[in-house]
Amino acid sequence: MLVLGMLFHMKHVSRSPFDLAVFVVVPVVQATLAVYLFRASAEPQKLLQAAVGAGMMGVWSSVLFGAGGAIQSQRWQGTLEMLMLAPRRPVMIFLPITLAQGAIGSYALLATLVWARVLYGIRLDFARPWAFLVTAPVTVLSLGAFGILLASLFVLLRHANALQNALEYPVWLLSGMLLPISSLPAWTGPLAAVLPTTWGARAMREATAGGAVWPSLAWCAGISAICLALGALSLVHVERRARAAATLALA
Amino acid sequence: MRGTLRLLGMGSVIAYRALFNWTTPPVFIGSLLVGPLFQLIFFAYVGRQLSVGDDRFYIVGNAVLAAAWTCVFGGTMAIGNERRFGTLGHVLLSPRSRTLIFLGRATPYALNGLFVAAVILALGAGLLGLHIPASAIPLLALCLAAGAVASAFFGLTLGALGLRFRDIWVISNVTSALMVLLTGVNVPLDQLPPVLRAIGTVLPITHSAAAARDAAGGAPIAAVAPDLLIEAGIALAYAALAAVLLRIFEAESRRRASLDTL
Numbered sequence: 001m002l003v004l005g006m007l008f009h010m011k012h013v014s015r016s017p018f019d020l021a022v023f024v025v026v027p028v029v030q031a032t033l034a035v036y037l038f039r040a041s042a043e044p045q046k047l048l049q050a051a052v053g054a055g056m057m058g059v060w061s062s063v064l065f066g067a068g069g070a071i072q073s074q075r076w077q078g079t080l081e082m083l084m085l086a087p088r089r090p091v092m093i094f095l096p097i098t099l100a101q102g103a104i105g106s107y108a109l110l111a112t113l114v115w116a117r118v119l120y121g122i123r124l125d126f127a128r129p130w131a132f133l134v135t136a137p138v139t140v141l142s143l144g145a146f147g148i149l150l151a152s153l154f155v156l157l158r159h160a161n162a163l164q165n166a167l168e169y170p171v172w173l174l175s176g177m178l179l180p181i182s183s184l185p186a187w188t189g190p191l192a193a194v195l196p197t198t199w200g201a202r203a204m205r206e207a208t209a210g211g212a213v214w215p216s217l218a219w220c221a222g223i224s225a226i227c228l229a230l231g232a233l234s235l236v237h238v239e240r241r242a243r244a245a246a247t248l249a250l251a
Numbered sequence: 252m253r254g255t256l257r258l259l260g261m262g263s264v265i266a267y268r269a270l271f272n273w274t275t276p277p278v279f280i281g282s283l284l285v286g287p288l289f290q291l292i293f294f295a296y297v298g299r300q301l302s303v304g305d306d307r308f309y310i311v312g313n314a315v316l317a318a319a320w321t322c323v324f325g326g327t328m329a330i331g332n333e334r335r336f337g338t339l340g341h342v343l344l345s346p347r348s349r350t351l352i353f354l355g356r357a358t359p360y361a362l363n364g365l366f367v368a369a370v371i372l373a374l375g376a377g378l379l380g381l382h383i384p385a386s387a388i389p390l391l392a393l394c395l396a397a398g399a400v401a402s403a404f405f406g407l408t409l410g411a412l413g414l415r416f417r418d419i420w421v422i423s424n425v426t427s428a429l430m431v432l433l434t435g436v437n438v439p440l441d442q443l444p445p446v447l448r449a450i451g452t453v454l455p456i457t458h459s460a461a462a463a464r465d466a467a468g469g470a471p472i473a474a475v476a477p478d479l480l481i482e483a484g485i486a487l488a489y490a491a492l493a494a495v496l497l498r499i500f501e502a503e504s505r506r507r508a509s510l511d512t513l
Contacts, residue, residue, distance in 0.1 A: 017418050017421055018418050018420050018421050018424075021418075021421040021424070021425055022421070022424050022425070025425050025428065026424070026425070026428045029428045029429060029431070029432050030428075032432055033431065033432045033437065033438060036432075036438045036442050036443060037297060037301055037303055037437070037438055038301065039442065040301070040303045040438065040439065040442040041301035041302060041303050042301070042302055043301065159275065159277045159278045159281065161278065161281075161282070162277055162278040162279075162280070162281025162282050162285075163281055165281055165282040165285075165286040166281045166282070166285040166286045166289065168286070168289075169286065169289035169290045169292070169293040170289045170293075172293060173289070173292065173293045173296060178297060179296060179297060179300045179301075180300070183296060183299065183300045184296065
């Protein structure tokens, strides 16, 4: 069900010119921005890390706007009632959607690397290439699982769109996707530590530049699993509340 | 004359209120203030870490970008949403000049953009410790206003394209992403290749951001006047382009009976 659901949602998104244009163009723009910023800096040797970081930024954007808005999208399309009527747990209905958004976000990672190699001649010399090949899909799927928690939280908030718009840059910053977290004020450390994106970005960076990849990856997967469990509980609560109050279809 | 001014003034205000009838303070604050503020902080830290530009470069530049963002999306929706919500036919049936109706809509978006830029600049400067002398504020406000007006007309140009193309959100989202890269707000223009730099110089806010940075540093009006004049010229050029596109696409929509085709 997970695999079929993922494939179905990926096909669904591929029919949307908006999603395609945004997912195809924006990551490439971000990769270009990162490349020129790092070229202009005193650290041009970190161009590969910048490209990977820009790719991770694209993954987060996909999860935030796609997975986070999964329930809202179904509501606007008039399919939420049908999904809720299905004889499955809510989490099993929405997890394929959020995982698919994570998987679609992996395009951003791939596109930024190809873009960096082809256009800017950045050599893809990963310190631990095999670890990178494992880390990338695990991180992407972990963020997809994290998306369930976002989806359930956002449905509780009437103005989830505003929160989505506000959450993109802080998570890029706090997770150290483009910059080391050490460059931020010390008080941001605990906030960063509870985000799976922080550990995913760290694992990717360690696979790129060298370091202990697996502990970071384990933290990323572990925190995402907790988020998935919390999201599943929250979805049950949301469903019951919406049924009781007859507010399921209210946008 | 009085009727024209009334059409421009009242029509713009009513259209602006209609556009934001769905919104509430949390949506306005979250989308137009909090998001751009975090964007400013993100790039300010990038600038600090990479030593590409100082705080003034990023704080002032991203405040101008916040205004542009507001105006581009607003301007795009001001025209494109008429078609989306099925009200375009009513507007085009009006015996008054549609060009005036649509171009007049730039005013509220520009004012809104100016407000957003001022708030973002004040918050960003306060949080990150950028001192702007009080004597620089009037000229800085003029620079922000120039950028907001140019962006609003640019948004109307994109909105005109919404009369022809199905999905205006694609146009506005992709354009906004490109503006982050090409306007010299986050990457200094001299670091971009000539082609990208050339595109950046004809986009709104490129020159107003440069002027605003100089103004925030205490430069006199004579020093920022060239950039301000270029920005004003860009605003006029986009206003003219929007007017031409509106007439062409209106005629095309009537000829092909495709007013409400989504």
